[in-house]
Amino acid sequence: MKKMYVLFFVMVVTLPVFLGINAWRANSCGVLRGNIRRLERAQENLLEENKTVAAEIANLLAIDRLENDAVNRLGMTRINPEDVTLIIVGGD
Secondary structure (H helix, E strand, C coil): CHHHHHHHHHHHHHHHHHHHHHHHHHHHHHHHHHHHHHHHHHHHHHHHHHHHHHHHHHHHCCHHHHHHHHHHCCCCCCCCHHHCCCCCCCCC
């Protein structure tokens, strides 16, 4: 009979402990899920920003744009191939 009371007491004490541990674990999982969602949104935003920056870089490096900037902003002119003189130094 005494064993029954001890078993009952152990069950009464351990059941709330297990329920508390389960609730704590579920809460921890919920917090982790929230953190994962937040990080995924941040990653998506960074990927979009990266695409925008890559497009801007491609635009800045476009040959036509560079040529127009050289002519308009720096006053350079396009040289014709017949105006180029090739000088070879130390040839065989």
